[in-house]
Amino acid sequence: MKLEWLKEIVGESYTEEMDKQAATKIGESFVSKADFNTVNEAKKSLEGQIKDRDKDIADLKKTTGDNAELTKKYTELEARYNTEKTGYDKKLSDMAKNNAVDMAIMQAKGKNAKAVKALF
Numbered sequence: 001m002k003l004e005w006l007k008e009i010v011g012e013s014y015t016e017e018m019d020k021q022a023a024t025k026i027g028e029s030f031v032s033k034a035d036f037n038t039v040n041e042a043k044k045s046l047e048g049q050i051k052d053r054d055k056d057i058a059d060l061k062k063t064t065g066d067n068a069e070l071t072k073k074y075t076e077l078e079a080r081y082n083t084e085k086t087g088y089d090k091k092l093s094d095m096a097k098n099n100a101v102d103m104a105i106m107q108a109k110g111k112n113a114k115a116v117k118a119l120f
Contacts, residue, residue, distance in 0.1 A: 003019050003022055003023060003026075006018065006019060006022055007019075101113075101117060105117075
């Protein structure tokens with residue numbers, strides 16, 4: 001006897017054949033509680049996984065945004081440092097040229113290197 005509740009409803013006219021037919025009809029139209037619970041637990045698990053994935057995606061978007069910002073800042077700093085390096089290289093080149101001129105003036109026994117450069 002699968003359906004004890006059916007026996008209580010029908011009473012004395014209950015038969016095993018009625019039980020089988022009712023179980024068959026119920027099986028066609030309804031899902032067993034065990035199957036429902038299994039599917040429901042799987043659904044809850046998948047919803048939890050989706051929430052975790054959404055959170056991970058949001059975190060990655062934040063990280064990606066930070067990386068883009070860091071990349072932009074790095075590019076700006078690199079450009080600034082390249083500009084400063086070019087300026088420093090020019091100053092260094094000018095200083096080397098001035099020092100070479102001063103040394104040449106000194107080797108030629110010039111008295112005042114500044115005055116000699118002014119004459120150029």
